[in-house]
Amino acid sequence: MVSEHKITMLGTGLIGMFYTMTLHDQRGKERVHAVYSRNEEKVKKFAKDWNIPAYYISMEEAINDPETDTVVIGLPNHLHKQAVELSAKAGKAILCTKPLARNALEAKELLGIVEKSGVFHAYLEDLAYTPKTLKSLASVKRGDLGRILWVRSREAHSGPHSEWFWDVEQAGGGAIIDLGCHCIEIARNFIGKDIKPLEVMCWTDTQVHPIEAEDNGIGLVKYENGAIGQFEVSWTFRGGMDLRDEISGTEGSIWLDHFLRTGYEMFTTGSKGGYVAEKSESNTGWLFPVGDEVHELGYVSMFNDVFNAMDNGTAPMESFYDGYIVNAIMDACYNSAKTKKWETVHIDNWRGINQGRAKAVTESFDANHFLVKKEQMPDGQLKLILKEKKSGKIIERIVKAGDRLEND
Numbered sequence: 001m002v003s004e005h006k007i008t009m010l011g012t013g014l015i016g017m018f019y020t021m022t023l024h025d026q027r028g029k030e031r032v033h034a035v036y037s038r039n040e041e042k043v044k045k046f047a048k049d050w051n052i053p054a055y056y057i058s059m060e061e062a063i064n065d066p067e068t069d070t071v072v073i074g075l076p077n078h079l080h081k082q083a084v085e086l087s088a089k090a091g092k093a094i095l096c097t098k099p100l101a102r103n104a105l106e107a108k109e110l111l112g113i114v115e116k117s118g119v120f121h122a123y124l125e126d127l128a129y130t131p132k133t134l135k136s137l138a139s140v141k142r143g144d145l146g147r148i149l150w151v152r153s154r155e156a157h158s159g160p161h162s163e164w165f166w167d168v169e170q171a172g173g174g175a176i177i178d179l180g181c182h183c184i185e186i187a188r189n190f191i192g193k194d195i196k197p198l199e200v201m202c203w204t205d206t207q208v209h210p211i212e213a214e215d216n217g218i219g220l221v222k223y224e225n226g227a228i229g230q231f232e233v234s235w236t237f238r239g240g241m242d243l244r245d246e247i248s249g250t251e252g253s254i255w256l257d258h259f260l261r262t263g264y265e266m267f268t269t270g271s272k273g274g275y276v277a278e279k280s281e282s283n284t285g286w287l288f289p290v291g292d293e294v295h296e297l298g299y300v301s302m303f304n305d306v307f308n309a310m311d312n313g314t315a316p317m318e319s320f321y322d323g324y325i326v327n328a329i330m331d332a333c334y335n336s337a338k339t340k341k342w343e344t345v346h347i348d349n350w351r352g353i354n355q356g357r358a359k360a361v362t363e364s365f366d367a368n369h370f371l372v373k374k375e376q377m378p379d380g381q382l383k384l385i386l387k388e389k390k391s392g393k394i395i396e397r398i399v400k401a402g403d404r405l406e407n408d
């Protein structure tokens, strides 16, 4: 079934603009029909620029525009709750940007609201949908990497573009709430969303900016099957937006670089100025523009998945439940940063599986040994590291050409 949805867009800032650009320029079928911002001059201009028929300076009126069936929330974090409440009351589909909320308690309330009212809901986690991430997820699902052991995800730039991000009350935190939410959900997708995150060890610091919240953070998220998610976030990194992921499994590895230095390099003396890419710090000298930014950042595939799910009556890849789990992990991060200890991730009504820890693989080599490692040496010999089953002793053995591998 092909439907044409009419959308109320809440917010005319950076994300409101990226979302509208994607919907109007790339998808075409869905249109932003109504837009809200508290500033009349800005919302009027936004509506004109993007050919949007109705604009509002009242959030409630924008949500209740009789022509629209879907609300996209692109407002600062502290306004997500009000927007979700009003949209659910209006019975409209709700697509909310990241982070879902400022903490897990608030996120749980939002999840409760959408589930009670029965409206369609999606968590707009675009970085789970980048072209490289989607292809990598397919490889991982196929088993190309074996069992996933470690996912490292990094997002770093020189800090956000609007004042409210820097205010811990409005944002709920600093770089972790802003960027860590992406990294955590990327790792969850690779490790498996059914696998329970158990506990977290986290370091935060405010190294540069005069703010209450952290401008840098590193965290380890331990999952029930033994996999580890590692995130690194920074609001002090200079030189653009660094978006990278690494996935390691028992049978393979993937390294992803999504944004900086991905094969498009340009030099200009800068006489004309102009936009290069999100969070680019310069428009002169050697630059790293991004070809199709809304695609590279996942917005196109994200809206395809979300609207296809809406039309087919299925669930999108990212739901409010996922947003809640991410908030629960981030709560544990903030807790651990304070206590300097591993802290439990508290999740109400875990909906995944409880599978216990995966065992280390013990590949039997022969009757008396387990195989630890097999390596081809530069001189052409094959070296075996073996563990004696009875004594537990680790030994090595060189296999010469013509030797039989099995048996003592």
Ligand SMILES: NC(=O)c1ccc[n+]([C@@H]2O[C@H](COP(=O)([O-])OP(=O)(O)OC[C@H]3O[C@@H](n4cnc5c(N)ncnc54)[C@H](O)[C@@H]3O)[C@@H](O)[C@H]2O)c1
Residues within 6 Å of the ligand: 011, 012, 013, 014, 015, 016, 037, 038, 039, 073, 074, 075, 076, 077, 079, 097, 098, 099, 124, 125, 126, 161, 162, 163, 164, 178
């Ligand atoms: N990749 C992503 O998914 C991504 C990227 C950027 C931002 N975001 C998220 O989108 C949301 C908005 O971020 P942004 O970058 O667009 O911010 P922004 O500051 O660029 O825009 C915020 C919008 O909200 C309005 N606004 C601000 N304070 C308000 C208030 N007190 N009352 C009413 N309206 C208010 C502003 O006028 C503006 O229209 C945040 O939740 C942020 O985390 C997501």
